[in-house]
Amino acid sequence: MKSIETNHQDAGVKETPADTPILQVKGLTVRFYTRRGIIQALRGISFEMKKEQVLGIVGESGSGKSVLALSILNLIEKPGEVLSGQIFFKGLDLLKLDKKETNKIRGSRISMIFSDPMSAFDPTLTVGSQIIETIQRHHKGIGRKDATKMAVELFRKVRIPSPRRRLEEYPAMFSGGMIQRAMIADALSSNPELIVADNPTQALDVTIQQQILELLAELKRRQGTTLILITNSLPILARYADEIMVLYAGVIVEHGERQEVFSKPSHPYTRGLIDSTPKIKGQRLKRLKTIEGFTPSRVETDLQNPKCVFLDRCGLAMEICRKSMPEPVFLRDTGLHYSKCFLASELNQKPL
Amino acid sequence: MEQALIEAKEIHKDYPLKKKSLFKKPEVIKAVRGVSFSLLKDESFGYVGESGCGKSTLSRLLIMLEKPTSGEVLYQRKNMHKTTKGEMKQLREKVQLVLQDPYLSLPAWMKVGDIISDPLNIHRKKMTAKEKRGKVISVMAEVGLEAHAYDRYPLSFSAGQRQMINIARAIILDPEIVILDEAVSALDVSVQAHILNLFSSLKAKRGLSYLLIAHDIGVVRHMCDRVAVMYLGRIVERGSNEDIFENPLHPYTQALSAAVPSIESGLQQEEVKVLSGEVPSPINIPTGCSFRSRCPEAMPICERKNPQLIRTSETHEVECHLFD
Numbered sequence: 001m002k003s004i005e006t007n008h009q010d011a012g013v014k015e016t017p018a019d020t021p022i023l024q025v026k027g028l029t030v031r032f033y034t035r036r037g038i039i040q041a042l043r044g045i046s047f048e049m050k051k052e053q054v055l056g057i058v059g060e061s062g063s064g065k066s067v068l069a070l071s072i073l074n075l076i077e078k079p080g081e082v083l084s085g086q087i088f089f090k091g092l093d094l095l096k097l098d099k100k101e102t103n104k105i106r107g108s109r110i111s112m113i114f115s116d117p118m119s120a121f122d123p124t125l126t127v128g129s130q131i132i133e134t135i136q137r138h139h140k141g142i143g144r145k146d147a148t149k150m151a152v153e154l155f156r157k158v159r160i161p162s163p164r165r166r167l168e169e170y171p172a173m174f175s176g177g178m179i180q181r182a183m184i185a186d187a188l189s190s191n192p193e194l195i196v197a198d199n200p201t202q203a204l205d206v207t208i209q210q211q212i213l214e215l216l217a218e219l220k221r222r223q224g225t226t227l228i229l230i231t232n233s234l235p236i237l238a239r240y241a242d243e244i245m246v247l248y249a250g251v252i253v254e255h256g257e258r259q260e261v262f263s264k265p266s267h268p269y270t271r272g273l274i275d276s277t278p279k280i281k282g283q284r285l286k287r288l289k290t291i292e293g294f295t296p297s298r299v300e301t302d303l304q305n306p307k308c309v310f311l312d313r314c315g316l317a318m319e320i321c322r323k324s325m326p327e328p329v330f331l332r333d334t335g336l337h338y339s340k341c342f343l344a345s346e347l348n349q350k351p352l
Numbered sequence: 353m354e355q356a357l358i359e360a361k362e363i364h365k366d367y368p369l370k371k372k373s374l375f376k377k378p379e380v381i382k383a384v385r386g387v388s389f390s391l392l393k394d395e396s397f398g399y400v401g402e403s404g405c406g407k408s409t410l411s412r413l414l415i416m417l418e419k420p421t422s423g424e425v426l427y428q429r430k431n432m433h434k435t436t437k438g439e440m441k442q443l444r445e446k447v448q449l450v451l452q453d454p455y456l457s458l459p460a461w462m463k464v465g466d467i468i469s470d471p472l473n474i475h476r477k478k479m480t481a482k483e484k485r486g487k488v489i490s491v492m493a494e495v496g497l498e499a500h501a502y503d504r505y506p507l508s509f510s511a512g513q514r515q516m517i518n519i520a521r522a523i524i525l526d527p528e529i530v531i532l533d534e535a536v537s538a539l540d541v542s543v544q545a546h547i548l549n550l551f552s553s554l555k556a557k558r559g560l561s562y563l564l565i566a567h568d569i570g571v572v573r574h575m576c577d578r579v580a581v582m583y584l585g586r587i588v589e590r591g592s593n594e595d596i597f598e599n600p601l602h603p604y605t606q607a608l609s610a611a612v613p614s615i616e617s618g619l620q621q622e623e624v625k626v627l628s629g630e631v632p633s634p635i636n637i638p639t640g641c642s643f644r645s646r647c648p649e650a651m652p653i654c655e656r657k658n659p660q661l662i663r664t665s666e667t668h669e670v671e672c673h674l675f676d
Contacts, residue, residue: 205402238618276545
């Protein structure tokens with residue numbers, strides 16, 4: 001019985017010893033079991049990242065992007081389950097580690113920044129005490145005085161003014177932008193090699209968002225961190241990501257270098273997302289070009305039905321789209337840019 | 353001169369905080385500090401600004417949920433806050449509101465049809481049940497909801513569909529003005545586009561006027577004929593869509609536009625001018641120009657004197673010492 005997740009092939013995964021990617025995700029499939037049915041959160045996700053790269057992942061509600069972030073940090077718990085797949089971090093399969101080993105890596109070599117800073121901080125403790133605790137956890141034997149010094153330095157790095165005073169305040173006393181910076185400071189405290197930022201600027205004002213994104217970019221440059229930037233806003237990735245990955249209903253529908261994906265989007269969903277975003281420069285349209293329908297309810301009634309995930313909303317759907325999920329179509333000689341659509345090559349040549 | 357549907361004249365809204373000591377004056381949040389504007393018939397007027405700018409307070413004042421501390425809000429020349437009960441009831445039919453949250457705004461225990469017909473129960477008591485149902489179904493079709501949704505509960509609908517229910521409820525009394533307070537902010541981009549197109553169709557079909565309040569500049573640019581930029585309770589710049597987006601004058605307007613990520617500028621790696629600092633607290637508003645603490649063009653006069661509103665063209669006004 002072929003189900004949708006086994007139809008996928010790994011895309012562009014190279015395995016040369018001298019060039020080992022820092023992160024390799026292979027065939028990751030995650031399900032959630034709920035009262036209303038089974039949700040296929042991720043279906044056979046495969047990709048890899050090189051050191052110091054920024055991977056931008058874009059998707060709307062139900063795309064699976066947050067589940068992907070949690071999977072990398074091995075935080076999927078009941079009613080969720082990693083059905084299959086591997087996540088190699090520098091050759092180590094994160095999904096096969098025991099609790100002790102996971103705790104060694106999580107929060108130290110791999111850190112996460114959440115979209116809701118309040119979920120990262122305990123409201124009943126001062127921000128300083130929490131950051132100091134993180135520092136002490138990852139720097140064995142460091143005394144409180146030195147840890148405090150480090151915390152002050154981190155706050156300075158993320159441009160929180162009056163750092164000493166701020167460390168003694170509670171999360172509720174921080175503005176949205178400030179608490180986000182504090183979370184970045186916390187995530188940086190262990191000098192991680194990989195940071196997963198899940199919608200780090202979601203609830204922030206646009207001028208503050210700009211500050212935070214510029215800060216992340218600068219810190220990444222200075223510390224040589226590899227960064228996964230997850231967002232529901234495609235334009236952010238135009239500036240900050242090296243590669244773009246478009247997620248829809250748990251499937252990667254398009255993946256490629258930034259310039260290519262934006263100038264030659266080759267999947268109807270990617271094109272739809274670009275068209276749906278109101279622009280502040282250029283021609284002011286009377287109506288926005290839209291994608292039909294709504295983001296899908298994630299309860300699968302027919303797990304074995306091998307149709308294209310985007311079928312119900314695709315304006316270009318053909319008969320073949322009802323019968324199988326398209327294989328990746330590679331659009332460049334290097335094999336980096338691909339799109340899972342039977343019309344990928346045509347769309348690639350067609351300007352928006 | 354076109355008659356204004358709504359006219360706001362120097363409205364202020366203060367929220368006094370609890371007294372901290374017997375001897376000190378209580379601190380006051382100055383949410384709106386002297387805002388004046390007019391909404392004309394058939395126009396879309398947009399308010400854009402970030403946290404603390406006062407736009408949400410403004411929408412509450414315009415929908416008569418709260419009274420201004422001083423100043424007047426006039427609807428067809430009559431003071432909205434000094435009306436009789438009967439006049440107020442009529443007013444509420446004419447001015448409706450769609451809010452941001454598609455989840456909290458719909459009672460989970462009521463069927464969709466009952467939610468949408470609720471305003472009819474208050475304002476159209478003379479309608480029969482059959483007539484009400486007919487009107488609800490008709491309005492549902494207008495917003496794109498299928499008739500069978502009538503007997504279902506909000507829980508089974510997506511965020512976008514829930515907003516459609518909210519919109520249906522807002523238009524069923526055939527209002528003249530709809531205030532859209534962050535009405536698409538909680539929606540996915542693809543759904544947002546649908547809803548924005550729906551707003552455009554409804555406006556054209558029904559001759560509606562919109563007051564759109566949003567932090568998303570792209571949405572304001574797409575929808576609005578005239579735009580006001582707010583900062584810390586004041587309008588710092590106001591003009592036509594072209595004025596604000598093609599010729600922004602106030603440093604804050606420029607910073608706001610520059611901060612919006614765009615695919616073109618991102619791909620070209622255009623240099624980013626980051627606006628530093630945070631919005632000051634509305635309890636402690638800086639003297640002189642409230643933007644001076646973050647303004648890249650701040651001059652000594654900005655600390656001493658409040659800038660006055662200066663008209664730079666027939667449609668364009670700005671409050672900034674750079675244009676004195």
